Amino acid sequence: MRPTRALSRANALTPTVRAALASASAQADAAADAASAPGPSETTVNGWVRSVRAHKNVAFAEVDDGSGASVQAVLKGGTADGITLGASVRLRGTLLPSRGRGQALELQVAEAAVLGPSDPDAYPIQKKALPAPVLREHAHLRFRTTQTAAVMRVRDALARDWHDWFEDHEFVHVHTPVLTSSDCEGAGEVFTIAQSLPGPTADAPPPFFPRPTNLSVSGQLHLEAPTHALGRAYTLSPAFRAEPSMTSRHLAEFYMLEAEVAFVDELGGLLDVAEAAFRGVLSRLLAYDSRRAVRARADLTRIAELAAVEGEGEGGEGERHADADADAGPLDHLLAAATTPFARITYTDAVALLADEHAAVPFAHAPTWGDGLSSEHEKWLAGTHFNGPVFVTDYPAPLKPFYMLPSGPEAASAAPGPTVACFDLLFPGIGEMAGGSMREHRLDELRARMAEHGLSEAEYDWYLDLRRFGSVAHGGWGMGWERWVCWVTGVGNVRDVVAFPRWAGSCRF
Numbered sequence: 001m002r003p004t005r006a007l008s009r010a011n012a013l014t015p016t017v018r019a020a021l022a023s024a025s026a027q028a029d030a031a032a033d034a035a036s037a038p039g040p041s042e043t044t045v046n047g048w049v050r051s052v053r054a055h056k057n058v059a060f061a062e063v064d065d066g067s068g069a070s071v072q073a074v075l076k077g078g079t080a081d082g083i084t085l086g087a088s089v090r091l092r093g094t095l096l097p098s099r100g101r102g103q104a105l106e107l108q109v110a111e112a113a114v115l116g117p118s119d120p121d122a123y124p125i126q127k128k129a130l131p132a133p134v135l136r137e138h139a140h141l142r143f144r145t146t147q148t149a150a151v152m153r154v155r156d157a158l159a160r161d162w163h164d165w166f167e168d169h170e171f172v173h174v175h176t177p178v179l180t181s182s183d184c185e186g187a188g189e190v191f192t193i194a195q196s197l198p199g200p201t202a203d204a205p206p207p208f209f210p211r212p213t214n215l216s217v218s219g220q221l222h223l224e225a226p227t228h229a230l231g232r233a234y235t236l237s238p239a240f241r242a243e244p245s246m247t248s249r250h251l252a253e254f255y256m257l258e259a260e261v262a263f264v265d266e267l268g269g270l271l272d273v274a275e276a277a278f279r280g281v282l283s284r285l286l287a288y289d290s291r292r293a294v295r296a297r298a299d300l301t302r303i304a305e306l307a308a309v310e311g312e313g314e315g316g317e318g319e320r321h322a323d324a325d326a327d328a329g330p331l332d333h334l335l336a337a338a339t340t341p342f343a344r345i346t347y348t349d350a351v352a353l354l355a356d357e358h359a360a361v362p363f364a365h366a367p368t369w370g371d372g373l374s375s376e377h378e379k380w381l382a383g384t385h386f387n388g389p390v391f392v393t394d395y396p397a398p399l400k401p402f403y404m405l406p407s408g409p410e411a412a413s414a415a416p417g418p419t420v421a422c423f424d425l426l427f428p429g430i431g432e433m434a435g436g437s438m439r440e441h442r443l444d445e446l447r448a449r450m451a452e453h454g455l456s457e458a459e460y461d462w463y464l465d466l467r468r469f470g471s472v473a474h475g476g477w478g479m480g481w482e483r484w485v486c487w488v489t490g491v492g493n494v495r496d497v498v499a500f501p502r503w504a505g506s507c508r509f
């Protein structure tokens, strides 16, 4: 059957720089195998000018189209006119072996068109790396830096890897709502919605929704509903927290990957599922030879190289984790986590370990049973003591939200107070990467916990229905997506792995 016009027009996507380079080198290899001279490869590339070096008779421009490869364009005669830093260009020419260092092929340009000019003196993104805080001021243009472009591609690849893992394990992706009248975590960190603005008359219009509404802090409660029908569900959705934290690990708007599993009877089983997911996803990134995985590994190497160069100067684009191992390769920490079982320890045992350490080398905050673990405690556990991801389980009940199931008998009997069947998954350099729990699935116990937390039964009636009709033991977890991207890439601040970061005091763009 002949393709329709609409189908043939789908071919309007021109080859990317990456594809053009790949096909030119494949042609050269084939010619070498056949012991014949490679025919020159005529091609057209589109992109933005990253740098220009002009000599008397020739100019060299690096042209990047975001595909993960850039090309060195050799411009002779009048072809270099208007080719300035930041300009968008279309170049027609021949890809030939390069005489310069740094690239195998270069584009000998026959014809050049400037599509969108750029004043190089006014253009904020210079070839020389800019400090991360300066780039955040130009978040709309920082995609043009090698670092941010590579981070965006890795972020994309990671999301697809997780989606694939979940699909392979028969989880259903559900989009949980952003607008909600519940506060899942009960921490009072919600952004509320102003539903009606005072009008010109005394009669204020009725509110849009009958109840106060806020932006979701977590999709968990909503995700539990489909889990009681689909069995396994997950979401990668935006979450919002109005916490004034100014740390490198907090954003006011972030993405959260949350998963929920029915018919898991105890915490150990839930940890097994979470661990299999994390390690499975890393294996895809490390071992697969898909185009996605190959490009992600190249990007991780590129990000690390940039950070190494900038590390020698003053804080360039690549702010790294404080305790990132400078001598390790960019994939080493991923390989270690993929191939080594994650450590598991109860909160009670972790506090004892921390107390021993505190006696020898004091922390700023003394570890005390009943208090949350501070970030320095978390980093010591994952970074120094276990030197890898560690599940800390069974925290004191008063530290945790209403929906968690009490601990199993073993953990409960070893603790000096009531604990819940939950975990925080700590990663080196990051601290808390994910948190989850078994959920209280017994109706009466859940109602009692809600009463203790001052939650209105009327408001959470729908959630209680899940316990009234066909309740099952279940559990789940949530992971801060930007923390995951930071840990994988080695980038030290969540503001630099999201397209447009929002934090207390900053919502530009």
Ligand SMILES: NC(=O)C[C@H](N)C(=O)O
Binding pocket: 184, 185, 217, 218, 219, 220, 258, 259, 435, 436, 437, 476, 477, 478, 479
């Ligand atoms: N889905 C989860 O278990 C995440 C949890 N609701 C949190 O926000 O920490």
